[in-house]
Amino acid sequence: MKEEEVNRCQIQEWYPKFKSVSIKTRIHELPEYFVQYLLDDSGPFLLPVSISNDDAFPNRIHNPEEEDDYQVSEGSGDESEQPSLPPSFPELELEIKESIESLGGSVFPKLNWSAPKDSAWISTTGSLRCSSFSEIALLLRSSDSLVHDLCHAYDSCSDKTSSRPRSFFLALRKWYQSLKPEMEFRCFVQNQNLVGISQREVTTCYPALIEKKDSLQALIEDFFLDNLMSRFESENYTFDVYVTKDDRVKVVDFNPWGAFTLPLMFTWEELDQTHSEQGDGVNFRVVESQLSVRPGLKTAVPFDYLDTGTGSGWDQVIRNANEDLQQQTRNAQAGA
Numbered sequence: 001m002k003e004e005e006v007n008r009c010q011i012q013e014w015y016p017k018f019k020s021v022s023i024k025t026r027i028h029e030l031p032e033y034f035v036q037y038l039l040d041d042s043g044p045f046l047l048p049v050s051i052s053n054d055d056a057f058p059n060r061i062h063n064p065e066e067e068d069d070y071q072v073s074e075g076s077g078d079e080s081e082q083p084s085l086p087p088s089f090p091e092l093e094l095e096i097k098e099s100i101e102s103l104g105g106s107v108f109p110k111l112n113w114s115a116p117k118d119s120a121w122i123s124t125t126g127s128l129r130c131s132s133f134s135e136i137a138l139l140l141r142s143s144d145s146l147v148h149d150l151c152h153a154y155d156s157c158s159d160k161t162s163s164r165p166r167s168f169f170l171a172l173r174k175w176y177q178s179l180k181p182e183m184e185f186r187c188f189v190q191n192q193n194l195v196g197i198s199q200r201e202v203t204t205c206y207p208a209l210i211e212k213k214d215s216l217q218a219l220i221e222d223f224f225l226d227n228l229m230s231r232f233e234s235e236n237y238t239f240d241v242y243v244t245k246d247d248r249v250k251v252v253d254f255n256p257w258g259a260f261t262l263p264l265m266f267t268w269e270e271l272d273q274t275h276s277e278q279g280d281g282v283n284f285r286v287v288e289s290q291l292s293v294r295p296g297l298k299t300a301v302p303f304d305y306l307d308t309g310t311g312s313g314w315d316q317v318i319r320n321a322n323e324d325l326q327q328q329t330r331n332a333q334a335g336a
């Protein structure tokens with residue numbers, strides 16, 4: 001895989017070209033100091049100071065009586081005891097607030113490639129639905145799966161020159177409350193031909209999906225031919241779609257072929273061996289019975305849950321985390 005193929009799958013790259021067939025989205029370039037805030041795991045986790053009073057997480061530092069909490073007591077003489085001041089990103093927050101309003105008040109956030117799916121549990125809604133800058137900052141800061149975007153996006157590239165893109169972007173997508181999981185599909189394109197379609201949520205059998213399989217396949221194939229084929233520049237890639245109840249197809253995401261992209265109901269070995277020709281027929285897989293569900297294979301689960309083997313990239317991340325943990329334990333024992 002080449003870096004340019006990975007780059008094409010960044011939402012700020014593909015969205016402008018395909019916005020008429022996608023979900024309404026506003027994209028913000030992130031200042032580097034906000035990226036550093038996301039990456040910084042050295043101190044306590046501090047939410048940014050909010051400019052907004054109606055924020056879902058009103059920041060306590062706005063209360064003057066509590067500001068004393070952040071003062072260094074005079075004469076302590078020990079700089080290392082100084083508590084960190086909460087960070088503040090007023091310009092970015094203002095831009096984001098305007099975007100949230102323009103998108104109807106609730107958004108789904110993601111960085112260049114990934115959404116913070118693994119941190120949904122921490123939000124008050126238990127989902128990625130956000131209506132304020134603080135909620136977005138909390139999800140992004142708490143996510144381990146964004147480490148992929150921030151530090152490992154090019155790990156599978158044969159021409160890797162950097163561990164990260166020059167800029168990071170925050171995409172805010174209009175929130176859809178009632179997306180039906182059975183209407184989401186991952187589609188596999190090899191040599192610019194659609195070769196496979198997989199049910200996206202592979203832990204459940206949906207009888208209605210089995211009934212509609214043929215008509216759904218026709219809709220997705222037509223969508224690919226009319227909108228994506230020869231317009232998305234990679235030879236090999238995947239795209240995710242959502243089919244609405246009035247049979248419109250929306251592209252939700254693009255991902256590179258192979259590497260970190262989950263093949264869902266396929267394996268990358270069998271997809272690699274497809275050697276398709278145009279007109280060869282598309283292999284459409286859905287869960288045909290609840291008994292055939294592959295245990296442990298879930299979407300919306302960080303890939304590190306699934307592939308932590310040697311060479312996956314995550315083996316090193318886990319080794320580092322374990323070493324940090326052991327060091328912290330040794331420090332704590334030494335201090336006790």
Ligand SMILES: Nc1ncnc2c1ncn2[C@@H]1O[C@H](COP(=O)(O)OP(=O)(O)OP(=O)(O)O)[C@@H](O)[C@H]1O
Pocket residue numbers: 023108110113114115116117173174175176177179184200240252253255299300
């Ligand atoms: N605008 C939205 N409103 C509500 N839910 C959404 C929205 N966009 C996406 N989702 C849900 O979140 C899931 C993940 O979205 P998305 O594919 O953009 O994230 P991702 O991190 O790129 O995932 P992956 O790495 O699996 O491609 C989707 O399958 C869909 O169920």
